[in-house]
Amino acid sequence: MIKFLLKGLLRDRSRSLFPILMVSAGVFLTVFLYSYMRGILGDMVDVSARFDTGQVKIMTRAYKELADQLPNDLALLGVNDLLAQLKKNKPAMLWLPRIKFGGLLDIPDKKGESRSQGPVFGLGINLRDPDSPEIKLLNLKKSLVRGKLPENKDEILISEAFAEKLGVNIGETATLLGSTMYGSMAMYNFKIAGTVRFGMLIIDRSTIFADINDVRLALDMADGASEILGFTKDMVYDDASMIKVAREFNQKYSNQNDEFAPLMLSLGEQGGLRDILQMASTLGSIIVTIFIFVMSVVLWNAGLMNGIRRYGEIGVRLAMGEPKGDIYRSLILESVGIGIAGSLLGTAIGLVASYWLQYVGLDISKMLQKSNILIPSVIRARVTETSYYIGFLPGLFASVLGTMFAGIGVYKRQTSQLFKELEV
Amino acid sequence: MPLVKLEKVFKHFPIGGGNFTALKDINLGFEKGEFSGIIGPSGSGKTTLLNIIGSLDTPSEGSAVVLGEPVEKLTEKQAAKLRSKYMGFIFQTYNLLPVYTVYENVEFPLLILKMSEEEIRKKVLAALEWVHLTDKINSRPSQLSGGECQRVAVARAIVKQPELVLADEPTANLDAENSYHILDTMVNLNKELKTTFIFATHDDKVIRYLKRKVHLVDGKVVKDEVVSSQ
Numbered sequence: 339m340i341k342f343l344l345k346g347l348l349r350d351r352s353r354s355l356f357p358i359l360m361v362s363a364g365v366f367l368t369v370f371l372y373s374y375m376r377g378i379l380g381d382m383v384d385v386s387a388r389f390d391t392g393q394v395k396i397m398t399r400a401y402k403e404l405a406d407q408l409p410n411d412l413a414l415l416g417v418n419d420l421l422a423q424l425k426k427n428k429p430a431m432l433w434l435p436r437i438k439f440g441g442l443l444d445i446p447d448k449k450g451e452s453r454s455q456g457p458v459f460g461l462g463i464n465l466r467d468p469d470s471p472e473i474k475l476l477n478l479k480k481s482l483v484r485g486k487l488p489e490n491k492d493e494i495l496i497s498e499a500f501a502e503k504l505g506v507n508i509g510e511t512a513t514l515l516g517s518t519m520y521g522s523m524a525m526y527n528f529k530i531a532g533t534v535r536f537g538m539l540i541i542d543r544s545t546i547f548a549d550i551n552d553v554r555l556a557l558d559m560a561d562g563a564s565e566i567l568g569f570t571k572d573m574v575y576d577d578a579s580m581i582k583v584a585r586e587f588n589q590k591y592s593n594q595n596d597e598f599a600p601l602m603l604s605l606g607e608q609g610g611l612r613d614i615l616q617m618a619s620t621l622g623s624i625i626v627t628i629f630i631f632v633m634s635v636v637l638w639n640a641g642l643m644n645g646i647r648r649y650g651e652i653g654v655r656l657a658m659g660e661p662k663g664d665i666y667r668s669l670i671l672e673s674v675g676i677g678i679a680g681s682l683l684g685t686a687i688g689l690v691a692s693y694w695l696q697y698v699g700l701d702i703s704k705m706l707q708k709s710n711i712l713i714p715s716v717i718r719a720r721v722t723e724t725s726y727y728i729g730f731l732p733g734l735f736a737s738v739l740g741t742m743f744a745g746i747g748v749y750k751r752q753t754s755q756l757f758k759e760l761e762v
Numbered sequence: 763m764p765l766v767k768l769e770k771v772f773k774h775f776p777i778g779g780g781n782f783t784a785l786k787d788i789n790l791g792f793e794k795g796e797f798s799g800i801i802g803p804s805g806s807g808k809t810t811l812l813n814i815i816g817s818l819d820t821p822s823e824g825s826a827v828v829l830g831e832p833v834e835k836l837t838e839k840q841a842a843k844l845r846s847k848y849m850g851f852i853f854q855t856y857n858l859l860p861v862y863t864v865y866e867n868v869e870f871p872l873l874i875l876k877m878s879e880e881e882i883r884k885k886v887l888a889a890l891e892w893v894h895l896t897d898k899i900n901s902r903p904s905q906l907s908g909g910e911c912q913r914v915a916v917a918r919a920i921v922k923q924p925e926l927v928l929a930d931e932p933t934a935n936l937d938a939e940n941s942y943h944i945l946d947t948m949v950n951l952n953k954e955l956k957t958t959f960i961f962a963t964h965d966d967k968v969i970r971y972l973k974r975k976v977h978l979v980d981g982k983v984v985k986d987e988v989v990s991s992q
């Protein structure tokens with residue numbers, strides 16, 4: 339009997355092929371959408387971590403309150419000491435001091451008079467050391483457009499777009515006009531070693547990267563840093579464990595009454611990233627819920643139409659003396675098979691498409707011209723473990739649920755009534 | 763004891779606010795080996811009556827004992843078992859399963875009875891022999907003429923050699939020649955296997971073959987005549 343029913347299923351494409359394609363289309367969309375959203379959210383978090391928040395970040399209490407204004411007068415001091423302790427207590431993590439600063443970048447001509455100038459955002463990092471983890475972290479080598487990475491004192495990197503705007507070339511001098519940690523006027527000559535482009539508009543607009551030691555000199559910040567970022571070596575952010583790291587640190591170092599005491603925040607505790615993280619984790623269930631609902635309705639409908647089309651068959655089977663329960667069961671079994679086949683197919687196609695978007699990427703920089711958010715201008719999907727199964731159960735579930743709903747119509751109907759309907 | 767015994771059978775259908783009574787006080791018996799028909803104008807209740815005898819429907823009042831089983835008291839499962847073991851159905855519209863071959867269509871009732879493959883093969887070929895369709899074993903219904911389709915349906919109804927065959931307007935879609943062919947086949951079956959046939963029809967070609975005619979008008983039996991010699 340099973341063989342007999344299977345034969346019918348395979349021969350009747352409107353019962354096998356089309357429902358399979360419908361399920362796989364839905365599953366494909368789920369897998370792809372999920373991977374795509376994961377990619378975007380993951381990139382947002384990842385980029386934020388690398389350029390701004392770290393997985394954890396240490397600032398002074400006071401600095402944190404005004405962080406937007408880059409208040410270096412409130413910066414951390416005694417940084418070397420603190421770093422030594424961090425490396426001792428958490429040797430598995432990278433600890434990177436940075437100075438963020440603002441000011442005016444002035445390009446002098448041969449006579450020393452201003453040729454061009456513009457507001458600048460600067461990042462002082464461990465740049466000169468060829469083994470510095472920052473080089474990899476910020477992907478500096480690959481982002482280099484012209485010139486080379488700084489090797490000598492006072493050499494800096496500048497955004498390619500900024501360099502073009504200022505009309506400055508490799509090897510030329512750029513003067514930073516800013517203020518020292520103590521509020522007096524700072525003026526410091528840097529030398530352009532190379533230009534960079536990251537594909538993120540906010541950073542590509544007007545940024546310089548200098549070695550933190552040069553910046554300390556420039557801004558009179560000996561043994562100081564705006565912030566210290568911490569990263570796990572695998573660069574995978576785990577909210578719970580970073581919250582724990584921060585809590586331990588704060589218990590030891592953070593003093594409620596001292597506004598210059600260091601305070602550690604996890605990535606999730608900074609800015610709007612908490613929401614993004616939460617979104618990433620609830621995303622899956624949202625997509626799946628919507629999918630199950632929509633697909634069930636669609637498949638239910640398809641099942642109904644198919645069921646009506648099959649009243650003839652069902653009526654005959656009933657008349658031949660096949661019990662209703664058996665027929666209902668065989669319909670469900672059919673839908674299980676279709677659900678599995680469709681889910682497998684849809685997952686396979688979804689993964690292929692997601693992997694494609696992960697490795698090739700989609701350039702959306704044209705659409706982002708005026709954007710201020712820190713997101714990469716190339717969209718990449720991210721295939722996670724979840725991508726492999728997120729569509730599978732819903733596909734199966736929707737297929738079976740749709741058939742069950744449709745089948746109830748058959749089940750509830752008086753046998754003779756099914757006949758009437760099939761004779762019309 | 764008669765094969766089918768109907769006593770004081772009423773059938774009401776709910777329509778709108780009230781009820782429509784399709785069968786009124788039917789008292790009938792059919793013996794084994796009968797070749798009889800329920801005849802009457804359209805809407806007189808023939809199909810409704812046949813459905814009750816076939817345990818596809820239940821009477822609203824009264825009792826219908828078919829093959830010793832009271833139809834109105836059977837569960838869905840028991841009714842299905844009764845049909846699968848003892849009854850064959852033939853419909854006006856053939857109702858063959860389009861994705862299956864002639865052989866597979868005829869085989870189906872035997873699969874429900876879980877017969878062995880060997881036994882099935884023997885019975886299916888014999889049934890197709892009866893209706894002269896052995897050369898179309900592997901055709902699909904869409905490749906057959908209407909007459910051939912109905913012959914497949916007859917083969918399917920008789921393949922398990924049931925006690926009772928119920929045929930609702932079996933010739934309505936057939937021309938004269940095919941109708942007679944089908945009817946001859948059924949008469950032969952009735953003679954050789956003692957299969958009981960009950961028709962529902964208003965087709966003169968069928969009526970001519972019947973040995974007993976139950977006339978139905980507005981859900982009531984108005985005449986029950988036995989044709990003595992034919």
Ligand SMILES: Nc1ncnc2c1ncn2[C@@H]1O[C@H](COP(=O)(O)OP(=O)(O)OP(=O)(O)O)[C@@H](O)[C@H]1O
Pocket residue numbers: 755758775776777782784802803804805806807808809810811
């Ligand atoms: N499910 C139902 N609900 C309501 N009324 C019904 C139902 N089934 C049958 N009827 C009514 O019962 C009456 C008898 O119907 P039935 O199908 O038995 O007629 P019939 O004699 O077989 O007619 P025909 O020769 O046209 O097939 C009709 O008037 C029909 O409208």
Ligand SMILES: [Mg+2]
Pocket residue numbers: 808809810930962
């Ligand atoms: Mg009828």
